[in-house]
Every structure is written in structure tokens, then in C-alpha cells.
Amino acid sequence: MTLPSRALSGRDEVVQVNNLSKKYGDTVAVNGISFGLSKGEVFAFLGPNGAGKTTTVEILECLRAPTGGEAKVLDYDVSKRSDQSEIRKRIGVLPQDFNAIDRLTVRENIDYFGAMYDHQLDADKLIELVDLKEKRDEQFKTLSGGLKQRVGLAVALVNDPALVFLDEPTTGLDPRARRDVWYVIERLKKQGKTVFLTTHYMDEAEYLADTVSIIDHGQIIASGTPNELIDAHGGKKTLVIREAGEDGLKFLPQGISKPQLKNEGDIYIPLNNGELTNILIAIGQTPLANKEIEVRRPTLDDVFLNMTGRRVSEEGEVA
């Protein structure tokens, strides 16, 4: 049973953030950011480590007090003590690097955290949702990283929250375990849950999110759907001809953007509008026609690179 929410203002905005800031002494962690999150959407807060993602999320979770600005969650003010208890009843949280209690089983952990709320969902249904039926009676400490994270997801959902915060839910997981977590988040999306996701993985945001805000140095530098961001800031598509070698360059038509040779023989050609057809026709009768050819669409990685001049590594560090 989901708890009744206040009548939400605006376009069903479950999170409203206006000019929010947080300082630690002279260090500005969050610098006057504003954004909103609509009911039923998966929102990704994307940025490298130290950008201000977790600080923002923890303000919204009522774990930290903001230094300035305002933030409302489900129309309750995060700065008001009386509103904080209402927020806590209605949100679900998976903190970054969360671990449940080692020596309790999966089911016992879900029941443990469920008992903190007045209402809780059936633990077995949650276990089914996160696909942990076979591990139901295993102690948490025996589970792999991916399975532990799925327990964390079940725990975050135990009060049937109106809004779920997932702080870096796949950090440190292997690719398969990451995919498994994505699968659970997709299920939540299908159920109409509103999800606030923080991540430094560009592909994760692109794959899961309806809306993305990119944060860097405590400021939001771009917001929109993944496609909007890529179209606006991702740059040109790229034609890649695999293993063409330096000799392959001479078969390319004149007047195209300057091709680059990468990975010891792959040719990369930035594409202007309409250029793709001309190039393909031009190389159709040359040895390049027998090579592996692909068109690479820009990603959020390219968006971040174009906007900041830096890339984000697998570990979330900027380079």
C-alpha cells in the first residue's frame, strides 16, 4: 500500500529543487542547482566522482541539511523537521556501497528493514522481483556483489515507496551483474515507479534514464533526455572502417572531414549531414568495400567530453 502523497504541484513533480547549494567550509559541493523530477520517470544524475551527486541525493533523503536554496520531495520541504519524517515514510533508498546485515538471510534482511516502516510489502514478492528466490534463505555475507546489490534494491522497495533513490547502484559490479541490476530497474520502470538514479556510468544513464542531468563541479551543465543531450552536445556521427590501414586513406573521396587512423588501422571519419551516402558510394568499388564498416552514434561520453573537455573513467574519475 503506497502512502498517500500530498497533491503534487506543477506537472506531477515529485522532486523540485531550486538553487540548491551545500558548502563544507570553503568547499562548495553543490552550487545553486535547480531541477525537477516527474512522477513515473527514471531520472539519472550523471557525473564523475566528487561532482556533487551523492551530496544532492542525501539532501533529498534528509540525511544532510542544505546550505542554501530549497528542495521539495513529494511536496514536503527537506529542510522542515516535521516534513522530514513524512518524506522518510514515503521514499526508498539504496545508499552508495550499501551492505545489509551479514549474518541475516536475504529474507530476514528485507523483513528487518521493512519493520522500520508502518507498512511493508511482502518480502517474498520483493525477492521474486529482484530474482533472488533461490537465495532467499542464504546469509547476506555469502552472496556475490551483484546479488548483494539486488538485496539492496529489494530493501529500498520494502515500503512500496513513491520515489526510489538509487545511489550508484552498479558501481564496482562486473558487467553481467550490472546488467542484472539494470534489469531490475527496468522492471521498476515498467511498474511506474519513480526512480532517482545517480551514476558515473554514461551507458547506464543512456540505457535506463528518461531524463538525465549532468553535474560537474557542483553545477548542472546539461539536462534533457539522453537523445536530446546527444543531439545537442554529442557531436557528429562517425563512420568507422575497420582494419583499413594507412593505404585505405587513398580510397576515400575528396572534400570529406579529415579522417583519422586509430587502433593501428581503423579509419574514423566524422560525418556531416548527407555525407554518409556519398562516402559509401565512393568506396563501393574499392578494397574498402570488403572491410567491416559501422556508423558510430555519439554517446553521453561524447557529450561529457565535449562539454567539459574530460572523460569519465570506469572508476568514475575524470581524465
Place this chain on the structure above:
Amino acid sequence: MSRVYTIVKAHVKTWFRSKSTIFWTLAFPLLLIVLFGAIFGTGNTRFDLYVQNQDLTGSTPTLTSQGYVSALNHTGAFNVQFVPAEMSNPVSYVRDDAQLHNRGQRLLVIPAFFGENLTTTGKASVQIFLDQSDQASASLFGVISAVTSSYAAKLSNSTLYVSVQQVPIVTRNTRYIDFFIPGVIGMTLLTSGVFGAVNTNGRYRELKIIKKLATTPLSKIEWILGMVGYQMFLAVISIAVILLFGRFVFGVTATIDIYTIGLVVAAALLFPGIGMVLANFVKDADGAEAAANAITFPMMFLAGTFWPTETMPTVLKVIANYLPLTYINNGLRDAMIYLEPAQALTNTVIALGLAGFFIILGSVLMSWKEE
């Protein structure tokens, strides 16, 4: 309350599933009891005699008094132990030292000016402190009187008179093991309380469990109550196991009264409170555990767990007075073994006061939200 119950239940399950925790809370204290019981024995020798010679010239016993002690020694009837002359409460000293070494609690005091009185007035007296319930008291008094008369006669051909005044005392007819068992209970409450709080708060913070709980409707007070409830459970289990073991293996009889309960409640608040204070100052779990070791081990040894504080050097005795465990240990002994309600009450009140102070300090310092 259901949240508090859930927390207690989870702690208990976790405890029950951890073999090492069970060892430290239950098996280790029993092991200590067996070891110390075997080392110090459980017998009750009844021919020991403590002697305090206050008849000094400077810091040296006078020849007369020294001769008197030699005469006692020569009978071969006594195992003489000396009480330092400057000891202001020799009866109390004897009580503790005798208990530690499983000796009979009998004290002979040779007063100051014993020799001088004897030579100038021809009369002197010594005092023998005996418990009437001591089966050897009558014969001992007889032997001492006879030795005393014989010594006086030897000193001079004239008539010298040394009287032996018997002072009745009530001794604690207890053995070392009776003394030790409440100490082990105190030690167990100390370690499980401090380490429980340090480990739970330190580790749960590292695992982000506390952060997760802080995003739920659970309050900090409920969390702390859950921890205290768990400590109460551990205390009850530990006490039951230790007392049953003491009863069946060493025949120790202990009384559980209102003071015992008060002291257990105090310990269940006091030691987690200390642990929470430590966990606050040393944020990472390993560091906090090291700090807990640094606090608990000296406290365990200095607070009269293994031997009476009375038998320790003066500096350590002063330190012991500032250690919370001292009051728990003393209170438990007064309540469970010695049946001295007035002293048990004093210790219980002090322990509860300290418990209130530390649990409130720990609660205030414990960070529930992020800074």
C-alpha cells in the same frame, strides 16, 4: 516498540550465528573461571594468621614485638602473614588478601608502645580479630594466649602481664572463586557492552547500514534502545551461564536481588554508552576496536576483576576508584555473594549515575545523519 524489538531480534540472531562472538561472551568467561579456579584453588585454609606489628622504632619493629612474633612463628601452628604497619584498616586488608589467597581471615594486632608498656608498666595487650563462626577460633585463641603468656614469662622473672583481647569480626567466609565469579560477570558485561557498541556502530556505519536506517522512520533513540535491549539479553544469558557453571562446578551460591538487577541494567547502559563515545571519536571500525581494547583491558585488570583492589599499590587503587567497572564488580559482589545491601546500594547508585552519563553522552555524540 516493534522497531526496537526487531533490532534486538536481529542482534540476537547475528550473535547466535557468530561462533567467535559466542565464544567471547560465553565460553571465554567459563574458561577463565576454570583456569583461575584451578590456579588459585578453592580450599579454605584455617590456620593462617595475619599479623600487624604497629610497635615500631622508626620503621623497624621493636625487639620486644619482634621477639613476640618470633615466638608465635616458632610454635609452627601459624602460617604468619604480615600486614603493613601503616595500613589504616587492617581488617579490610585481611579480608581482601585472605580471599585472594584462600587464607583464613584472622588478624593479630600488636599495638604501638607494646614493648614500652611492657617494660615500664609490666602490662601490655594485643588484639586478635576472630570470627566466632570460624571453627578454629577457639583453639587458635587458646594457642595464642598460651604463646603470649609463655613469651611474657620468658622476658623477665618478674611478673609481666600481656593480655590477649579478642575482637569478634564477621568474616566473609568466601573463597577466591566466590570473589572471582562476579568479577567475570562484570568483565563479560564490560567487553560485550563496549565491543558490541563499537563493532555495531563502527561496522554498521562502514557498511552504510546506519545511513540506510537513517533514511527510514527509525529514530536514533529507537536504535540505541535496540542496542541496549540486546545488551540486556546478553547480560542475562551470560549471568545465567556463569552462575550455573559456578554453582555446579565450584558450588558457588549467588543471590539475585534488586541490586543485581539494577547493576545489570546499569551495565547494559553504561558499557554500550562508553562504546558509542569511542565509536564517535574513532570513526573507522578497526581503529574503534583498537580503542576499545585500549580501554577495556586495563579497566578489566585495574577494577578488581581478578584480585581485590585493596591489594593493589596505592596509585592503582586511586585509578580503580575512577573506573566504572569497579562499581559494577563491587556492587555485584556485595549483592550476590557478600549480601551487604547497603554497600550494594551505594555501588548500584554510582553505577546507574555513570550509566546515565555515558549513555546520554554516547547518544548525543553518535551521528545518525551525515555532517
